Each structure stands twice: as C-alpha cells, then as structure tokens.
Amino acid sequence: MRFDVFTLFPEALEPYLQSSILKRASERDLVQFWMHNIRDWATDKHHITDDEPYGGGGGMIMKVEPIFAAVEDVVGVPPMCPVILLTPQGRLFTQEVARELVQQPRLALIAGRYEGLDERIRQHLVSDEISIGDYVLTGGELPALVLIDAITRLLPGVLGDPDAPLKDSHAKGLLEHPHYTRPADFRGWGVPDVLRSGNHALVDRWRREQSLRRTWERRAELLDTAELSEEDRIFLEELNVKRKT
Numbered sequence: 001m002r003f004d005v006f007t008l009f010p011e012a013l014e015p016y017l018q019s020s021i022l023k024r025a026s027e028r029d030l031v032q033f034w035m036h037n038i039r040d041w042a043t044d045k046h047h048i049t050d051d052e053p054y055g056g057g058g059g060m061i062m063k064v065e066p067i068f069a070a071v072e073d074v075v076g077v078p079p080m081c082p083v084i085l086l087t088p089q090g091r092l093f094t095q096e097v098a099r100e101l102v103q104q105p106r107l108a109l110i111a112g113r114y115e116g117l118d119e120r121i122r123q124h125l126v127s128d129e130i131s132i133g134d135y136v137l138t139g140g141e142l143p144a145l146v147l148i149d150a151i152t153r154l155l156p157g158v159l160g161d162p163d164a165p166l167k168d169s170h171a172k173g174l175l176e177h178p179h180y181t182r183p184a185d186f187r188g189w190g191v192p193d194v195l196r197s198g199n200h201a202l203v204d205r206w207r208r209e210q211s212l213r214r215t216w217e218r219r220a221e222l223l224d225t226a227e228l229s230e231e232d233r234i235f236l237e238e239l240n241v242k243r244k245t
Helices: 010-017 020-027 064-075 095-101 119-124 141-152 200-218 220-224 230-244
Strands: 002-007 032-037 083-092 106-111 128-131
Touching: 002 010, 002 064, 002 141, 010 020, 010 032, 010 141, 020 032, 020 141, 032 064, 064 106, 064 119, 083 141, 095 141, 106 141, 128 141, 200 220, 200 230
Parallel strands: 002 032, 002 106, 083 106, 083 128
Antiparallel strands: none
16 A cells, blocks of 8 residues: 655654554555655745735645645646545544545545645545544644554554454444553552453453443443444443442
8 A cells, every 4th residue: 555645844754654563564565655745846946835825814825736736746637546635624534434545555645734725725636634633733744644554554464463453442333452461460450360261252251341341431422333242232231230220
C-alpha cells in the first residue's frame, strides 16, 4: 500500500514514519510513505502557498494552485486514488473507516495549515474529508499520521501476530480486555489466577467477559452495535442486575 502525503512540513512526519512498526513495514515493502512538500509546486520565487482571505478576516488561506499542481502531478488527472483532506469538518475516523480505507492500494492525504484551504480544493480535488475528533489542531500532519498508523497495522504481515488487529479495542465493537505480564506479584498486586491456569478456554472466556465489562463501564453505547453472542448478552444482563441492586 502507498501513502502520498501533501504537506508544508514533511519533516514533522518523517521521524514517526521511520520508527517501530511503520519503519519495519516500510523496510519489508509492505507499505510506502511518500512525503511531498507543497511549496515545491509554488511557482513564485518565494514559494508562497498562502494568501489573505477574500472578504477580509484573520488568518491566512492555503492557495489553490500549489495544492492542485502537487496532487495532480503526483497522483494524476483525474487522481488515480482517493484524495483525503484532513479536517475537523470531515467524517469521524473510526476503526471501521480504517478497515474501509485499507482496501485501497493507494491513498493521497492533504494536511492543511493556517486558517484553512481555498474551498475550490474541497469542491474539485478532494474525494473524502476525515476528522480524527471534535477539536482543532495546528495542522493536518498529526491526523495524517493517525490514519497512516491505524491503516498500516491492518495490512497483512505488518504485525507479528496476524490476529492482533482483531483483538484490539474497537476491532469488533468492544474495548480490549486487561493485559498482564511478569512479575506475577508487584507490590502485593497479583495477576488473575485464570491467566496462569493454562486453561485456554477459561482464559478466552475471561478475556471476553473483561472486554464486555470494560465496554459496559466506559463506552456502553458501543454495545448497541457490537457483535454479541447469547452468552455475552446473559453476562451483560447479570452486570445490569448487579448495578440495580
């Protein structure tokens, strides 16, 4: 899979992309990260990429010409892959959206800056707009990294355990169960006996119940759309009864 990121600050993304799992995935050619500095497509001698807004007001607006030129030069006319603008006005990024986007062989991400982008970029170049939450950041570089990280780890072969993405929080609509490792005792705080029992069936059920309990306690709305078995529903009903008493 290939990511093309269009940004004014490629140096802000590169250290993260050259670390840990993303670095190993790139070295194994499971994914490619291409950073494109939008300034390289500005035609004036000062490489200006922003200007004052028509109608007045504070802040600067990213110019339409350099972004169009950059994306069309790299991705084609019309673009041969989805062109995603990272913006607080976009649809909310979720694990489901990550699973949707990982089906694409290539994605182009536009990281905006300043007060915003010329609206004609939204209207005539962008095919999707995505937000990582209801808050405002200085630019789209961090959201771009969030998308890249969440999507890349879903690619086959990226994680050591092929089933790991299926066990993550939100992977199947639930929050993940607690984890423990050595030592078995730390300051008098132990590890649940079931995890040391060697009984894999009991361990699996304990983890499932802990996942259900944690979701019920912290994000109960997720249970409305989660895939639940009859055994799961009985367990949740017992939790509800205990709460009422």
